[in-house]
Amino acid sequence: MLMLFFTVIPLASAAQDNQKVITVGLSADFPPYEFHKKIDGTDQIVGSDVEIAKRIAADMGATLQIQDIPFDSLLPALNSGRIDMIISGMTPTEERRQNVDFSESYYISRQVIMTRVEDKDKYTSVDSLQGAAIGVQKGSIQEGIAKDIKGAKLTSVDRIADIVLSLESGRVDAAVMEGPVAEGQVANHDDLAITSATIPDSDTEMAIAVKKGNAELLGHINGTLAKLKQGDQVKKFVQDATALNSGEQQKSNNIFTIFWDYRQYYIKGIQYTLLLSAAGVLFGFLIGLVVALFRLSNVGILRWIAVTYTEILRGTPMLVQLLIIHYGIAQTFHIEFSVLESGIITLSINSSAYLAEIFRAGIQGVDRGQMEAARSLGMSHGMTMRSIIIPQAVKSVLPAIGNEFIVIIKESSIVSFIGVADLMFQAQAVRSITYSALNPLLIAAAIYFIMTFVLSKLLGMLERRWSVSDKR
Incomplete structure (x- = not known):
């Protein structure tokens, strides 16, 4: 009875709604690419990836819908048909290509090591992280990088905020993170810092994922990305999102103020x-x-x-x-x-x-x-x-x-x-x-x-x- 009731609802609403809709999945805790921000008193998901998604939907003449989903649940959501594409700073690895199709890359990011200020000079190279406890986002490219560090003890969590909490509480010694993401965290946490350590061959491409075989949507996406690349607009989106995010630093972390x-x-x-x-x-x-x-x-x-x-x-x-x-x-x-x-x-x-x-x-x-x-x-x-x-x-x-x-x-x-x-x-x-x-x-x-x-x-x-x- 309950299953039948909820089966009829989506089918009926789908029949009534003929508006073309494109649904994008992302993990909105990844500034400056995608993050929550209070604008005019309402919560909105903003960021450079969101701007790209808006351009894709506009070029297709479609209405954009955004679903905020934990990063490691994005691929299951795509393969089950719940979303049409993933744009969440995702790297097109060979393992992922076996399950989904990727667009042309639209941005190249660098990976950095973030740690507490007092440990900034302690971890000056990848070798110095051997045997250290490292925090990473579950299912991310950073998790793969950390696994290659000899003797590293990984703590994989769903959200960037949980990595920061683990780092500040001393549960992990360092974190592997996207450069712009780490910069945003450091700007808002006086006790965190980015080390001088460089990760060899860590520059990674970002691309948009679609369901396997969805060539039509992939063609639309690549067409929009080509236009954005010509005007170097993606880089501007990242810069604008970084500036937008930097103005969000909480003046007071007092629990009553936050509430x-x-x-x-x-x-x-x-x-x-x-x-x-x-x-x-x-x-x-x-x-x-x-x-x-x-x-x-x-x-x-x-x-x-x-x-x-x-x-x-x-x-x-x-x-x-x-x-x-x-x-x-x-x-x-x-x-x-x-x-x-x-x-x-x-x-x-x-x-x-x-x-x-x-x-x-x-x-x-x-x-x-x-x-x-x-x-x-x-x-x-x-x-x-x-x-x-x-x-x-x-x-x-x-x-x-x-x-x-x-x-x-x-x-x-x-x-x-x-x-x-x-x-x-x-x-x-x-x-x-x-x-x-x-x-x-x-x-x-x-x-x-x-x-x-x-x-x-x-x-x-x-x-x-x-x-x-x-x-x-």
Whole structure:
């Protein structure tokens, strides 16, 4: 039922919308190429790569849509058809060429070593990094460079902000990073510096990735890039984006200042988080109740379906379920859910597996004599379950249901992995804007705590209200 509901929505909206749209995927924590910036009070994704994407869409007479996706999820998103192209400072390596097609290169970047100021003279060459702990972005060309350093201990993370936090906290000794990206970080962190170390043959090309065999789109892209190269406009885009980013340095990293200045980000994130959690528990409640009844059925095939469903969902990580629903179904069955729909479906089915067992325990906890008494009065089995057994079961397991709601609020943060603008996603955006690696996360943690604390108190009040009749 839930899968059918969300399958019809994208198909219906696609039929109604004839506007030509080109969707670009990028990881918007990579200034000056792509990054979040607050402009006229609204969050926008800007940067040199964004400007190139705008030119490509304009030349094609299409509307540009931007999806902010973690870097190591960009290729799965492209191959599953969720985006049309990737423009995120991506290097066209031979390994990547086996899976996607690349445009002509549009920019050449250099790689540098960034470290703490006090260690700037310690790492003056690649050889001096032997045995050091090095931070890199997961799935990037920098990760490949660091792997070639003898004895290096790699810490691969999704976002540049996490590399900076690891460096400042002493968890890594240095980081391999794009030159302009490192310059932006150093300009906004007094405790960081770029070393004099040079990485041999580290100048890397940047190109735009499209799905394998999409020659038509590739032709449009290369045509636009050729025009941009003639006027040396890409270099100007990078310079303009660098200047735009350099003016964003946070005057104060005070946690209260950050919260107030970027409160709209957190408000929007709270709205998405509550929507995801409420929808997840609602659909999970309905599906879980059906699964619980299947589990208690006298029909063997229904019991087998319920047991298999429950064990698979409880025995696999939610992240894996999310990626299968969002990317796997799109690639295999060509059914594309929006990021919000994928998040709701994942939370719903995952929650339903746990709620099914909660309901089963509640139903089995109701005295069997009540079923027998109802049947002796002429009530059918279905009527007895609806009117007598299930209401008592729900009442008895209300604390467990409330606890599942609280768990879903916290676990909903996982959907930020596919680009849902929930509270965690917004916190990451604020990190990119303010160059404050820790405080935006502390604010998000405080908000999660407030939401779950208030909910637990409300559930406690409801439980006490329902229990009044038991004391009469």
